[in-house]
Amino acid sequence: MGAQAHRPPPRIALIDGNSFYCACERVLRPSLEGKPVIVLSNNDGCAIARTAEAKAMGIPMGAPWFSIRHLQARGLVAISANFALYGDMSDRMMRVIGQFSPAQEIYSIDECFLDLTGLPGTGREIGTRIRQRVLRWVGIPTCVGIGATKTLAKLANHLAKSLPRLQGVCDLSGLNHAGLLRAIRHVPVGDVWGVGRRLAPSLEASGIRTAADLARADRHELRRRYSIVLAKTARELCGEPAIGWEDAPSPKQQIMSTRSFGRPVRDLTELEQAVSLFTSRAAEKLRQQHSHASVVQVYIRTSRFRTGPWHADNAVVPLDRPTDHTSVLLKAALAGLRSVFRPGFDYAKAGVCLLDVRPAAAGPVQGELFGQDPEYMVRSSRAMAVVDQLNQRFGSRMIQVASALHEPDARWLMRQAHRSPSYTTQWGDVVKVG
């Protein structure tokens, strides 16, 4: 056998945290171990993470809190989401996993792909070491799926989660085609990455019921009847890479900040406060990725769930030039808000979306930009950077734009009745030892 024929087979791992948000809460409150725990979305609206014990109580993903709160009597513990904590735990977990391979793609807050191609050891050995190290160093239980493509790695991860005998690691990378089809022949097609709620019933109706069925399906037919995306998924299921690898997270092309209100809001002034806060948050994210935006979209809507007068509208406000200045974005957002606001409606939600986002032009501020004193703009940029730094250090409420100032009991603020302390991210909440 020639040396060039000995290229190692592709081996991609997908590692993710089990019930990640719940696991983060358990790290800080070990007394929650073994108990049914859920994490609630913003406004304590619905369950967005469940431990195995909570799933065993029959709580589905997305269950509205009001419909399951009676389970507290049976020991269910509900915790308001604390995304600062989860982001912090995610950073730690990703750093530990990244030690195992130079090629890591962070896919979401709780999962990443890792290229294991050519590394010494079997998939099971490497996967087991990753699980042990993350559990010991970060405290988060994980599962590891390994396959020749991203889609197969996701599928393997799904198997690792659902089959206890695999002990959290499933390696599909060594199988030949027949073995692969055998391994995935019981996986419902709806569990395949890229097949969602709309596609699954349609596929089932045409006889494609399992992952193996999809792998065997005619590619041209898939493309013709559905989409190129689904045809790619089918290729990936056969071990042919069709989805690329992204080492660095690409900058966002749109940036949103949006919230449902704690209680319905009728008052324009309160909407202005909310939209001001959302805009300054979005602007902060924009500056973090060193981008400018040239379109601001703002929307308001009444509740989807309540009967009564309904109103939803959005305004798209183009800017003269791309910018990352909160004050400029704010002016546009508030103008947009006033153009869509109608008195007499119980608004339940508002949002701000920055569009046409592109990298900030390199180099110093040009003299003619903004038609303003360039020195003023430079100083203003510096002030913006200082605000971002202070907010990062001392919590995001430290410095706010004046128009976002509000009463501590403003109606639009989120409900968070079950919040746990932010041990790792807020000075005031740091655990005191000794």
Added chain:
DNA sequence: TCTGGGGTCCTAGGACCC
């Protein structure tokens, strides 16, 4: 009383141009 927030990609169709 009470139902999250933040993204991506693809496609179809219209406007416009030559």
Added chain:
DNA sequence: TCTGGGGTCCTAGGACCC
């Protein structure tokens, strides 16, 4: 009666993801 065709750009909407 005949009344093109191809290309690009943009937008809205639908599907998916976590």
